[in-house]
Amino acid sequence: MVISDRIPAQKEIVPVYAVIVLMVYGWTILKFNYNLPGWLYFLNLGEIMSILAYSMVTNLLESLVVLAGVIVLGSILPKKIFSDAFIARGASLSILVLAVMMYIAGQFSTKQYYPAEIIRWSPAIFVLIMLVVYAIGRVHFARRVIEFFADRAIIFLYITIPLSAISLVAVLLQNIF
Amino acid sequence: MGTFSRRDFLKLAGLTTGAVAASRFAPGLLRRQDGSSPNVIILILDAMSARDLSLYGYKRGTTPYIEKFAERANVYHAHHAGGNFTTPGTASLLTGTYPWTHRAFDIAGLIERERVKQNIFTAFGDDYHRLAYSQNLLPNYFFGQFARDIETILPASAFSIIEQVTGEAFANDLASGYRSFDSFLFQDGAPPASLVFGLADRILLRSREARTSDAEYSRGLPRAGDHAIFFRLREVFDGLNTTLTELDSTGDPYLAYLHLWAPHAPYKPTNEFDGKFQDNYRPIRKPDHRLGDHLQYYRLNNRRQNYDEFIANADAEFGRLMDLLEKQGVLNNSYIVLTSDHGESFERGVEGHITKLLYEPLMHIPLLISAPGQETRRDIYSPTSNVDLLPTLLHAAGRPVADWAEGTLLPGLGGVEDMERSLFTVEAKSNPAHAPLTRVTVAMVRGNHKMIYYTGYEREDSFELYDLENDYEELQDLYADQPSFAGSMKDELLEKLNSVNAKAQRS
Numbered sequence: 001m002v003i004s005d006r007i008p009a010q011k012e013i014v015p016v017y018a019v020i021v022l023m024v025y026g027w028t029i030l031k032f033n034y035n036l037p038g039w040l041y042f043l044n045l046g047e048i049m050s051i052l053a054y055s056m057v058t059n060l061l062e063s064l065v066v067l068a069g070v071i072v073l074g075s076i077l078p079k080k081i082f083s084d085a086f087i088a089r090g091a092s093l094s095i096l097v098l099a100v101m102m103y104i105a106g107q108f109s110t111k112q113y114y115p116a117e118i119i120r121w122s123p124a125i126f127v128l129i130m131l132v133v134y135a136i137g138r139v140h141f142a143r144r145v146i147e148f149f150a151d152r153a154i155i156f157l158y159i160t161i162p163l164s165a166i167s168l169v170a171v172l173l174q175n176i177f
Numbered sequence: 178m179g180t181f182s183r184r185d186f187l188k189l190a191g192l193t194t195g196a197v198a199a200s201r202f203a204p205g206l207l208r209r210q211d212g213s214s215p216n217v218i219i220l221i222l223d224a225m226s227a228r229d230l231s232l233y234g235y236k237r238g239t240t241p242y243i244e245k246f247a248e249r250a251n252v253y254h255a256h257h258a259g260g261n262f263t264t265p266g267t268a269s270l271l272t273g274t275y276p277w278t279h280r281a282f283d284i285a286g287l288i289e290r291e292r293v294k295q296n297i298f299t300a301f302g303d304d305y306h307r308l309a310y311s312q313n314l315l316p317n318y319f320f321g322q323f324a325r326d327i328e329t330i331l332p333a334s335a336f337s338i339i340e341q342v343t344g345e346a347f348a349n350d351l352a353s354g355y356r357s358f359d360s361f362l363f364q365d366g367a368p369p370a371s372l373v374f375g376l377a378d379r380i381l382l383r384s385r386e387a388r389t390s391d392a393e394y395s396r397g398l399p400r401a402g403d404h405a406i407f408f409r410l411r412e413v414f415d416g417l418n419t420t421l422t423e424l425d426s427t428g429d430p431y432l433a434y435l436h437l438w439a440p441h442a443p444y445k446p447t448n449e450f451d452g453k454f455q456d457n458y459r460p461i462r463k464p465d466h467r468l469g470d471h472l473q474y475y476r477l478n479n480r481r482q483n484y485d486e487f488i489a490n491a492d493a494e495f496g497r498l499m500d501l502l503e504k505q506g507v508l509n510n511s512y513i514v515l516t517s518d519h520g521e522s523f524e525r526g527v528e529g530h531i532t533k534l535l536y537e538p539l540m541h542i543p544l545l546i547s548a549p550g551q552e553t554r555r556d557i558y559s560p561t562s563n564v565d566l567l568p569t570l571l572h573a574a575g576r577p578v579a580d581w582a583e584g585t586l587l588p589g590l591g592g593v594e595d596m597e598r599s600l601f602t603v604e605a606k607s608n609p610a611h612a613p614l615t616r617v618t619v620a621m622v623r624g625n626h627k628m629i630y631y632t633g634y635e636r637e638d639s640f641e642l643y644d645l646e647n648d649y650e651e652l653q654d655l656y657a658d659q660p661s662f663a664g665s666m667k668d669e670l671l672e673k674l675n676s677v678n679a680k681a682q683r684s
Contacts, residue, residue: 031370042283042610054357062373114383174350
């Protein structure tokens with residue numbers, strides 16, 4: 001069997017991507033809002049929009065990288081373990097991995113901090129996450145909840161994707177001319 | 178075959194961009210000049226207070242090499258910065274205007290957009306090759322604003338050991354690149370705003386940092402603040418030497434603005450200087466200021482020792498650079514300017530320079546200018562300001578002096594000593610850039626006297642008045658004792674502030 005046959009259908013990918021977008025963009029927008037009052041002191045609207053544009057483009061690339069990781073994982077793992085409940089497992093995997101990343105990122109409050117312990121334990125953490133992800137696919141209620149959530153998250157794509165596309169054009173124009 | 182690192186790529190990209198910009202905006206650069214226009218090299222040592230330099234009488238021998246250089250330079254003894262941290266201090270130097278005019282007084286502020294063309298690079302014109310380099314990212318925001326009038330902008334990470342500066346990859350949009358990536362998405366010292374790439378960038382940086390040990394730096398490599406630039410001071414000065422030698426070899430006149438991080442915190446001298454000043458020196462104990470940070474005296478003294486050692490380290494490298502440039506003949510046709518953007522405090526409970534205070538250690542900075550072929554020392558004691566540099570250097574280079582500049586020609590370089598002139602230093606980082614100054618500290622120096630005005634911080638505004646000639650340490654507040662003189666200083670200061678606020682209101 002060729003690996004491309006194992007790639008999930010678009011209708012399965014979209015909800016998973018929506019969850020990723022929600023978390024990746026949400027984190028940055030949270031930080032953006034935290035910084036905004038300070039920027040309003042000395043930046044004009046165009047300069048603030050420029051930061052937003054770079055952030056959106058970065059988030060777009062980040063979310064695609066995470067999605068690619070989930071798809072690759074779904075393609076190489078046996079179907080019974082992952083792909084037969086791709087939306088629930090892909091979304092829960094994204095939520096858990098990104099939540100751990102948020103926890104680690106939150107620890108970087110000084111210039112000296114290095115999450116040595118977390119990095120050392122990361123294989124074990126990943127295995128644990130995969131067990132939870134597998135279990136979610138097996139528990140009907142949990143699976144339905146995640147699928148429901150992922151489906152509802154699609155609405156954010158209608159906002160973030162056009163904004164990211166406009167941002168990408170703006171960034172390209174700023175850097176070409 | 179050697180590896181082609183990301184840094185090499187960025188250097189190449191920077192040079193290529195510079196070359197393209199030069200050909201596009203300054204075709205005159207290809208013409209060989211007749212040699213009559215002198216080069217101008219401005220060297221900024223960030224956060225170097227004149228109060229900690231033996232050149233100006235400080236007890237510790239921090240600057241033997243700068244003192245040697247002083248033997249062939251004009252030495253300004255009462256020189257003042259425009260602000261008490263990099264943004265306003267540097268903007269005042271580059272625009273020849275006070276912070277209330279250029280409006281770059283917030284932490285990462287920008288020069289007022291309508292005034293972007295009023296800067297030293299534009300004023301020198303395109304028959305000068307204009308080069309800008311700053312290890313501190315804040316001046317790079319200005320370079321981004323002036324980019325069309327600077328032929329070569331060296332990346333902030335040039336001459337570094339470890340660098341992970343993303344913004345400099347956006348050569349056409351430098352200010353936004355730095356601000357978006359290095360001061361937001363990937364900024365260190367706070368959780369990164371970019372969850373995936375930011376976190377990866379942070380972990381990679383820490384790993385590289387841990388792998389880079391340096392026997393010469395037991396206390397770790399110097400680092401440019403929150404930004405991912407680690408460097409060896411010697412290599413930075415070597416880089417400057419190479420850059421200046423290459424510029425000089427073209428025969429075209431050039432203006433080089435070189436803004437180094439040292440001796441800014443974190444103070445990381447080499448082992449040779451680490452511990453050099455373990456001498457039990459105890460500076461005068463000054464009372465904590467109510468607007469200060471209330472840090473303990475012993476802590477301030479310890480930090481001051483580290484600072485002094487870092488100054489001594491930078492001084493030695495400066496001396497080495499001057500020797501190299503002299504051997505290569507660069508000094509024969511060059512004005513060399515050595516100054517700082519602001520000072521540093523280790524008194525009244527305040528460490529560093531992020532403070533509302535404007536005592537002399539924070540605003541009294543060194544200024545030495547050596548003219549081409551100058552062989553004698555000249556000491557100038559009248560008050561001067563960094564806003565004077567732009568008109569003075571334009572005059573020295575035979576350029577028309579910009580009428581928008583608020584400074585005047587420096588004594589000894591076209592100007593005269595004026596003890597009646599009033600100079601200002603402004604601290605307003607918590608005031609919106611576009612609004613009138615209502616939360617601000619203003620210091621006004623006139624002759625030997627200095628008035629400090631605090632407004633917007635407490636219920637009541639307050640004034641302090643010092644006689645700098647008889648009270649070098651600013652310990653005796655004369656505001657209440659000399660009501661008549663204080664009144665005249667106060668009237669002038671308030672009149673000035675009201676006038677600049679009225680302008681801000683109108684615009």
